[in-house]
Amino acid sequence: KKLALDFSRLQAFKMGWKSYGDPSYVDHVMRYVKGSDKNVKPVNGSMDFYETVMKEALKYEGQPYAWGGSNPKTGFDCSGLVQWSFAKAGITLPRTAQEQHGATKKISEKEATAGDLVFFGGTYEGKAITHVGIYVGDGRMFNSNDSGIEYSDLKSGYWREHLVSFGRIK
Structure with missing residues (x-):
């Protein structure tokens, strides 16, 4: 919840607006999660894990590819950002x-x-898997x-056309 509020405040500040998004977003989402399957758990069993990853990744939002x-000194490509951010949560x-x-369980x-x-x-010539995101x-x-x-939409367009799979850290 704190991450969502911090992000909302940061975006509002960046845009020069009074507010950004729905400050109660997490509460709105959690009311559905609480009534759903009790076996559903955030990835790696902890929202702290995800918050740690995203808190680190969001530090670099808006920086160039x-x-x-x-690393922060050289900047990040896709896998560099993922590797760096997950390392901050203790995942190598x-x-x-x-x-x-190859290091994930396909889901x-x-x-x-x-x-x-x-x-x-297919995002550039080379290996079969050419891009990764969180x-x-x-x-x-x-x-x-x-x-x-940045954030990117997977529902349609370029990223949807190049989507191969989702993976969970083993």
């Missing part, structure tokens, strides 16, 4: 999108929860791409 970048991931794909889109990874192919729920991901470090 950096091919081969894997391989360096490339292809390797990260369906319906099974995907905030903190899972989403993989893409799934944030509601058909969206946070990632580093040619437009910079």
